[in-house]
């Protein structure tokens with residue numbers, strides 16, 4: 001059974017050059033994490049005391065202003081960064097879609113990129129072969145699948161990336177902002193596929209600036225601000241719909 005449990009997680013980035021900053025009492029508390037100094041060292045505290053638990057079927061939306069810590073949290077969950085404090089316990093295989101273009105070869109066709117992505121994900125050639133037509137059909141790229149990836153628009157690239165990433169039922173899927181690049185009809189399809197993935201007892205975590213997108217796609221919303229957890233609430237839109245339709 002998949003699960004994620006974070007207890008009091010913090011993440012501190014060390015700044016390697018010594019920078020001249022305003023005196024602490026003259027600093028303006030703006031967007032982003034907290035800038036800290038200790039002796040000659042300077043840090044940005046990007047996550048501060050974050051705790052939450054997710055279980056099979058949860059779809060968590062991450063919201064918050066620029067620099068709130070959304071991407072950093074996804075990177076901690078993916079294991080790119082070790083937390084500076086606290087613990088992360090994850091059961092299940094984690095896949096991530098952080099950047100549409102990451103891992104795609106610009107010169108290779110969409111079809112070839114599906115093969116390359118599949119191999120990177122550890123799929124066998126037979127699994128890739130078996131899934132190929134489904135992935136192409138879901139992306140709705142038509143003849144563009146045989147054009148080089150560099151000829152795709154951002155939304156077309158997002159369609160291909162999403163279709164590949166969700167083709168083999170990932171247990172835990174982390175996604176950054178990019179899903180908003182897909183058009184409305186693709187977002188509807190993406191939602192349906194995410195529903196199916198979550199029903200197969202997966203966990204999905206998705207960061208976005210669009211609260212309406214997250215309300216539509218997710219079951220819970222975690223709001224971060226200056227690296228801290230401001231709130232974690234269930235998404236009520238479906239509940240409201242059910243109440244108002246009676």
Ligand SMILES: Nc1ncnc2c1ncn2[C@@H]1O[C@H](COP(=O)(O)OP(=O)(O)OP(=O)(O)O)[C@@H](O)[C@H]1O
Pocket residue numbers: 013014015031032033034044045046064065066067068069070071072073
């Ligand atoms: N490599 C780094 N070195 C130092 N500070 C960093 C580094 N990467 C991110 N930060 C800081 O960590 C904080 C959180 O950044 P993060 O990218 O996680 O925010 P975000 O919520 O994803 O923002 P956005 O909505 O703008 O994408 C910010 O204050 C940022 O300046």
